[in-house]
Each structure stands twice: as C-alpha cells, then as structure tokens.
Amino acid sequence: MKTAILTLATLALLSATAFAETKPKVPASEESQIFKAAGFTKAKKAWKADCGTGEITAYKDLNGDGLKDAIISDYSTMCYGNTGAGYYIVAQQRNGQWQTILKEAGMPDFLKTKGKDGWPDIENGGPGFCFEVLRWNGQEYKVHRYEYQGKACTLN
Template sequence: MKRTGLILAAALLLAPAFLPKALVAPLGAAAPGAALSPVEQAAAFRGAGFLMVRGKWQACGDPGTESYMPGTIEAVRDLNGDGLPEAVIIEGSGFCFGAAGTGYWLMSQRPDQTWKVMSRGQGIVQVLPTRGAAKWPDIEIGGPGFCFQVLRWNGRAYVHNRYQYEGRACRP
C-alpha cells in the first residue's frame, strides 16, 4: 500500500474519534437501541444513492484506487427527538473526496421507512451540542486544517452558520 493509502486508511480508522462518544458505538458493539436491521441499512444506503457492487456499498465512483473504502454506517442515533433514527454514512476515497479523503451522508429515516439525505459532502461529521431554532443539532464538517465549517438546520436544509476550531471562531 502506498504511503498516502496508509495515511488515509489510518485517518478512516480514527474517524470515529472525531465523532462524539454518544454518537458512536464502541467497535464490535451496538449502541443500545441504535442497531439498524439489514433491511433498514440497505434502505439508508439506497436513499443516499449508494449501489451494491460486488457485496459492498459504493457511491462515489472511485475507479479502484488503493485509498478506497466502501460505504459504512458509522453511527446511528435519533438526533432530532422524533423517535426515528438518523445515520451517518461514510465512504473513503482520495480520488472522490480530495484531501479530506472521506465523504459523508447524514440520513434521516422518515415515518414511511424511507430515508432522506439531510446533509452530504466531503469531510468528517461531528454532531455538536448547539442548535438553532429548529430541533436539529449543528454539525461540524472536519477535514484538513484547523478551521472547520459548522452547518445549521434552517428548517429545510443544513446551511453554513460559522467556522470554528475546538469551539472557537476562526477564519478559513
């Protein structure tokens, strides 16, 4: 494996360290009440636009680079208090996601069991304790550097709210 592939693989393995402990189950264990059935998992992946290719969920179109890591459901939790789960799906690829090396999809299950994309992009999602007027928490999109974008739900979509690093305002 090339050096860049090793760095990306290490970054993806450490990605859960960037997510709040309340959002990520320990490796090998499911958070209480957070497990999705195989049918729900497949529906979440399909809702995010993933396709099953040779037994792995893929979305970004990576041509087979060494840095590629197929889609995984990184975390499951009810973020907005409606009793339905939200899921963070990640996929790794320097080819598709540049220096961030990771793409994310924040998915929300609807009452009819379909899944809706709430936010998607390049980087590592961290759910923050802050919220706007809506019930959805702010999300920080981490990546290379020391100043990260924070998105806030405006009632229809997650939009730019501010930049911060370790909770302090910054300029990219």
C-alpha cells in the first residue's frame, strides 16, 4: 500500500510539474502577496498551508487581460487522496491586489477553449479516465463538461 501511495505521489508530482515551463521568476514582493492571498503563511524559508509547502509553478497572464496570474501547487496524499496534488489559481486584480479564484485537488491542464473574460478552460486531471473540465463564468470556475483525451465522457 505504501509503495502504491508513493508511486501515485511521484506521478502526481511529475505530472503537476509538467505544466510549469520552468521555475518562474516572481518578484519577492509579488510572491508574498500571492501566497498570502491563497492563505499560505511563511514558515522559515517556505510557504505553508494546511496541506503542506506550496510552490509557484506558473507566473504569467493566463487570460490575456495584461495582468499576471499565478498557480501555486502543493502535494499531499493526506489532503488530496490518490491524486496527491492540489493547486490554487491566484489572479492579480486591476487595483494590484491578488485574489484566489480557484482551489482544487488535481492537476490543471489548460485547454484552448475559453470561458468568460478569456479565462482558459481547465481539465482537472488525476487518476482515472474521465475528468471534469472547469469553465470560468465571470465569478467562479464551475464544472462545464467531462473529457478524456479531448473526447466527451461521462462519470459512472
């Protein structure tokens, strides 16, 4: 059982880091605001939340509004079960403040299809063969459809 959990956690870590190009360069002042907006607290040299240590795995404009957005990833089978990973999407607002717009268990795969305000649809991956695709409706990400490898599917 421990081997299976370790294997799943390793796969989750590898999959979650696959969507990050390279470790993004985030200004220290922005890094602090991003983590605080997501509910993390500074502990020595790391940012911690209820599930463990977080890391910013993407720092770029995700929706084409000219403002930076960030993805924080953290990993824990205790919090996220077999998926072993979770993520937060934190968006910079026009007033310069940061706001968490999504917190999910899973591994995000940003699709070419878009919701309101140019936000990309997100296939929320993990173990299995049919994943929810989340779409931004202007106020929150909600389940829009289910897909596997770009094809519609249904949960059993």
